[in-house]
Amino acid sequence: MISYVERMLIYPAPSIDRGNWKTKWLDKEDVHFESSGGVRLHGWYAPVENPDCVVLYSHGQSEHVANLINVVARLQESLNASVLVYDYRGYGKSQGVPTEAGCVADGLAAQQWLAERAGVLPEELVIVGRSLGGAVSTAIAAERGARALVLENTFSRLTDVAAYRYPWLPVRQVMRNRYDSVERISQYTGPLFQMHGTRDRVVPAKFARELFSACPSAHKRFYTVRGGNHFDSTPPAFYAKLREFLAQDETPTSYGLLDPAPTLATPSVA
Template identity: 35%
Template sequence: MSPLFWLFAAAAGGYLGLCLLLFLLQRRLIFRPTAGRLDPARLAGLGAFRLIETTTADRLRLAHLWLPPAEGGRVLVACHGNVGNGGERAAKLCGALPKGQGLLLVEYRGFAGNPGSPSETGLAADAASALDWLEGRGIEAGRIVLYGESLGSGVVTRLAAERAAGGRAVAGVVLEAPFTSIAAVAQRRHWYVPALWLVRDRFDSLSRIGRQGAPLLILHGRRDRVVPYAMAERLLAAARPPKRLVTLDQGHHSDLYDFPEVPAAVAGFLSGQAGWPASTPAAGRQSGGAAGSLAAAPAGED
């Protein structure tokens, strides 16, 4: 056989080897927890956080950070991105949290000392266990707003759609720097391999967002190089009203809370305002339908 054949065979073998390596290592590339456990004492300046424990459908016992609301107050249930832990998001979210509302920082399996290994199905079960814990304490779906940051947007979109299908639609959904799917993000980043076919944990938000059944607020920066801004536009188009996209012209992937209109938009959404501030700084714009009012529903609290 000619040298050209062997050259081609070697190149093909190397390419297939690369694809196999990416397939085998994909969860290490997607899920990147940091060492250390959750510590409410580190958040003492933000409020009376405490640790709570939930049990997932597959019997994992997970720790989460919990800031209780005032009686009858809403609860923001936050699912963080693929790096770090929920406690690292407490400061920015507390800064947008209206007085009297609670915050549950969902912690995933394999993160912050929790047992188990992360996967799409696993993270969905982890977040579902947090909502079940709330509902077991008299905080029904009508008082719960889901918040998903980056990877967490995929968790939240799936959870909201599943709850709506079961007749337990939440009061609202906030997505920070969301993607249409992890597979689409991976294909964009690793254009030289068939990532669309290799990704197991797809987090396909685009196919689910039309079924999530709650008012929707999307936050995204035009300069995001991790998740393209166009993905936020596609999600907005696929979602049912009421919905709103807050655009940060100078915003990147992880700095959206550096722009004052973002915490203002989140606070307005959580407090049930029908719209956002009439004047917005030049760095940001808003598009889409009105967010709608999230009327408070009184319920018991322990």
């Protein structure tokens, strides 16, 4: 019973009837690939000609790919990127039941599929994740590397968020889905670009700061959205700063020229 309630709280997959599955203005392909345990996953691949980068995007806990049309278009236009968005097991048109191990395996399977399709190495992909997808993306980058890890409104550990929201429950002792991103990001030394809003009441910014501090990368930036909350759309200025970040020379010499933790403020989007 406890594990069932935990799964419902962590993985509130939206109804497949939500979102726009039949959009015609986004040039995309329906794709399917296999994850661990033979679980069949579904995603959308939206390539551009002669991309400057290839992006794997992992979504939040209450989304599926049909909610991400604008996200895909923004990534394409802002970064000149080919983009894959996909659904974890139990989400959208993907099979299976979500678990931490399963969702991480799904992210790794998506990374491998996209690398093969785009003709690049897995570690050459830009790995982007929002909220729960940030934890999945951190696990991917920690295990296989990335051209850059990009995190939006994500957390240090899922147990930290649960303890903050349910302080009267022994969540740290009983939770099975823990998503210890602090431990995982300590294994990642590549570029990191992280965003968080100052009014986020779902994942307080202190958890994002803890995660950022735990990353040993010499090439990392923290982007603060003044007044931003957890469910706001990603501000356009974020994509402009991300494009600048990705365009920087990623040599050890240039690392030493960067402020390791500047705060880049934007106008309030609340």
